[in-house]
Amino acid sequence: MKLKYSLFSRRQFLNGLLGGWVAALMGSLVYPVIAFIFPPYKEPDEVILPFADFKGMAPGEVRIFAWGSKPGLLKKNEDGTLWAFVGVCTHLDCNVAYLPDQKKFFCACHEGWYDEYGKNIGGPPSTPLRRLSLVIEGQDLIIKKEAPE
Amino acid sequence: MNIKDLGPGLQNWLDDRLGLSAIMDFMKKKPVPQTRHSIWFYTGSSILLFFAIQVITGFMLILYYNPTLEEANASVGRIMTEVPLGWIIRSVHSWSATFMIAIVFIHMISIWLIKSYRKPREITWLTGVLLLGISLFFGFTGYLLPWDDLSLSATKVGTDIPRSIPVVGAWVTSLLRGGEDVTGDTLTRFFGIHVCILPIFILILLAIHIYLIQKQGMSLPLKEEVAKKEVRNIPFWPNFIYREMIVWLILVGILFTIAIFLPPSLDRQADLMAAAPEGLKPEWYFLFLFQTLKIFPAKILFFHGDTVAVLLILLGFLYIFFLPFIDNKPTEFKGKIITWSGYAFIIYAIIFSVWSLL
Amino acid sequence: MMARNSRMVVCLSLAIFLLTVLAPVSLDARQEESAQESQTVEKKAAEGIQAAEQDIAEKSQPAEPKAETTGQSEENEAAETIVPAPKNQKEAIGIYVFLIWIWLSIFVLIYVLRLKVKESDRIYQLKFFDK
Numbered sequence: 001m002k003l004k005y006s007l008f009s010r011r012q013f014l015n016g017l018l019g020g021w022v023a024a025l026m027g028s029l030v031y032p033v034i035a036f037i038f039p040p041y042k043e044p045d046e047v048i049l050p051f052a053d054f055k056g057m058a059p060g061e062v063r064i065f066a067w068g069s070k071p072g073l074l075k076k077n078e079d080g081t082l083w084a085f086v087g088v089c090t091h092l093d094c095n096v097a098y099l100p101d102q103k104k105f106f107c108a109c110h111e112g113w114y115d116e117y118g119k120n121i122g123g124p125p126s127t128p129l130r131r132l133s134l135v136i137e138g139q140d141l142i143i144k145k146e147a148p149e
Numbered sequence: 150m151n152i153k154d155l156g157p158g159l160q161n162w163l164d165d166r167l168g169l170s171a172i173m174d175f176m177k178k179k180p181v182p183q184t185r186h187s188i189w190f191y192t193g194s195s196i197l198l199f200f201a202i203q204v205i206t207g208f209m210l211i212l213y214y215n216p217t218l219e220e221a222n223a224s225v226g227r228i229m230t231e232v233p234l235g236w237i238i239r240s241v242h243s244w245s246a247t248f249m250i251a252i253v254f255i256h257m258i259s260i261w262l263i264k265s266y267r268k269p270r271e272i273t274w275l276t277g278v279l280l281l282g283i284s285l286f287f288g289f290t291g292y293l294l295p296w297d298d299l300s301l302s303a304t305k306v307g308t309d310i311p312r313s314i315p316v317v318g319a320w321v322t323s324l325l326r327g328g329e330d331v332t333g334d335t336l337t338r339f340f341g342i343h344v345c346i347l348p349i350f351i352l353i354l355l356a357i358h359i360y361l362i363q364k365q366g367m368s369l370p371l372k373e374e375v376a377k378k379e380v381r382n383i384p385f386w387p388n389f390i391y392r393e394m395i396v397w398l399i400l401v402g403i404l405f406t407i408a409i410f411l412p413p414s415l416d417r418q419a420d421l422m423a424a425a426p427e428g429l430k431p432e433w434y435f436l437f438l439f440q441t442l443k444i445f446p447a448k449i450l451f452f453h454g455d456t457v458a459v460l461l462i463l464l465g466f467l468y469i470f471f472l473p474f475i476d477n478k479p480t481e482f483k484g485k486i487i488t489w490s491g492y493a494f495i496i497y498a499i500i501f502s503v504w505s506l507l
Numbered sequence: 508m509m510a511r512n513s514r515m516v517v518c519l520s521l522a523i524f525l526l527t528v529l530a531p532v533s534l535d536a537r538q539e540e541s542a543q544e545s546q547t548v549e550k551k552a553a554e555g556i557q558a559a560e561q562d563i564a565e566k567s568q569p570a571e572p573k574a575e576t577t578g579q580s581e582e583n584e585a586a587e588t589i590v591p592a593p594k595n596q597k598e599a600i601g602i603y604v605f606l607i608w609i610w611l612s613i614f615v616l617i618y619v620l621r622l623k624v625k626e627s628d629r630i631y632q633l634k635f636f637d638k
Contacts (some may be wrong), residue, residue: 011626019621028605035233036209055592200534229591237589259559388627395620402613409602 044068046144050138054082060116063097065143069083071095071130073105077116084132084143091124105129173386177364181389186370189259190389191396192252198397199249201349202404203287206242207344212296216340221296222418229415240412243312244404246288250434254498259430261472261491264479265267265368271473273365276358278470283351288432289345294335298426301419304339305331307431310442313455314463332421371479416445430505437498438462440505 008016040066049065057063057076060109064087065072079088084117085105094109105114113122118129137149164170181190213232215224228235257277266274293304308331311321327334370418373380383389431439441462445454468475476487593599 012621014622014626018616018623021612021616021619025609025616028608032234032237032605033205033209036235036238037212039232226589229589234598240591383628384631388624388631391620391624391627395617395624398613398616398620401611405609406606409606412591414591415589 029065030108042068043145046142047072049141049143051139051141057082060100060103062100067132067143073129074143075116082134083117084134085118086130086132088130089125090120090127090129096129157202163469173364176390177384179363179385180381181367182369182373184370184373184380186259186263189263190367191258191393192256192282193398194393195252196249196256197355197402198400199245199252199404200355202245202401203242203249204348206238206245209238210242211344216294216336218296218336221294221336221417225275225295225415234468234505236412237409241404242410243413244408244411246291247433248400248404250284250288253281254434257281257469258491258495260468261371261494262488263368264474264476264484264488265370266476267368267371267479268473269365270361270368273358273361274473275470276354276361278359280351283347283354285434287343287347287351288434290339291430293336293339294343295415296419297416298419298423299416299429301331301421302425302429303431305337305425306429307435308335309457310455313453313459315456315460330421371484375480433502434503437501440501443505 041103046066047065047067054063054074057074059076059078059080062073062075065074065084067086073085073087073096073124074084075085077083088094089107089109089112091107091110091112094107096105096107096112096114098104099106103116105116105118106112107114107123109124111123112120112125114125115121116128119124119129131146133144133146135144160169181187210228213224213228213235215221225239228239228487230236260274260277289304289307293300308322308325311325314321323329325335325338326332326340369380430436432489442458445458447454449457472487476484478484479487593602
């Protein structure tokens, strides 16, 4: 199909080519800048701790370990099992504390409450505390990201 | 409302408030003379291009750099290994510094040789020489920031040189170092100078320099001015800008290619107690000064060789700084000698730089 | 004729510029190589002397540990130098693609800009805007 009149003049084509290609060039430079400025946050895949540090825990006791740059909470339940949580409130990322006399986790920032199994029971948090998987291998306690069920 | 009206509409909105059309009219009318020497006009905007690249890559690097004695080297290491494409950004910053200082030297030499500093452009020259000094100081302070053995030793030598100046020498050295020796305090000081103090000064001086160039217009080489012939001009916008863009594109291409294939590496953290490493040398733009200091013997008559050398270098700098006032009769024989001194400076700088590497 | 002259000047100054920038780099590499060569020559000489003096047990013993420790510290130094490189093959290929895109863009844009230069010069000569 041959057009009767051109869609644009040669000058417009050239100007469009120049402007458009310069814009594309600038756009291609934006990606490396963005990639540089927003580094990927790396959570550790697993953390290995010496089990000896956590042997003498009483039931209902909570100890802190390092999960990357966040606190991890290791809790010995009443039935003797060990659970690991990421000790960060699911509302707005404040660090939570364990109140042993109330058997609850408490976030002081906006008064969020979790029960002794990490389930959210009061305040703004809408999801339970994140759990981590625990394995004891010989002398080591290996804590990994919880596998999705 | 047509989408075609969006562009002009926005332009008019801004123009009503900022008066930008006055600037555009000025740029369209500003004549750029086309003579044999007009090629050197491209050096000015090329410097601005590399300076802009330095600012942008500098903004990015400062997000991760840690200016403390314990973490400086490690943070640069993290930039190179953990941050995505960090090694390229650091490489571009390092090479762009080299390119910028090289073109600053070419710019100054070209103006020296065609004598653009004649009346009324003396202040433009003075601000320009100060800009050269600031650029070199940028390079000197930036070189220490990775805090490895080589940069520590180079800084020790570099900050020791002013000590040879009589009367104020020791004071200048301790001002630069933040104490008697090069320590973590020196790093803090150099970092502050590199990212805060010098940028403010360079922006002020650049503003004055560029304002004066616009106000006084482009200079004519001596021959054309004397002959008073009609010189062919082209308007700055868009004719000269299109030509400048071609130069910028080529320079950016060369910069990226060199930065990707010859990136700088990072040595281990500096050890304040270790002996100076072998093969110690400053950045390339200081090599000729380094060699000049080396050739002077320890004692000349009653004076320390160092003192004589440093005073000679200072004298040379003052000669360059006051060149417009020294060259008050550019058309006569004195003017020719000053032109020859420009060529002599080029030859001296190249020979001494190469000599210091052998 | 002016175009040819300016082209020559551009090529010449670009060459000088690249020389001033790249000369220190290349000379430096050569210096390192010759330094390494002299080091290996010295090492061989030292070993030769050690072999000759092996009859005298007392002299050879302190010499050997020194050679070993310097070798180790050199290795440590080499390991502590971070050499920048792309993290994986995907990143390396991405960088090459980026470089090719940059140079392709440069050639296309210079072609278009040269046309724009000729156009704007012609318009100016015709004094299109001066009425």
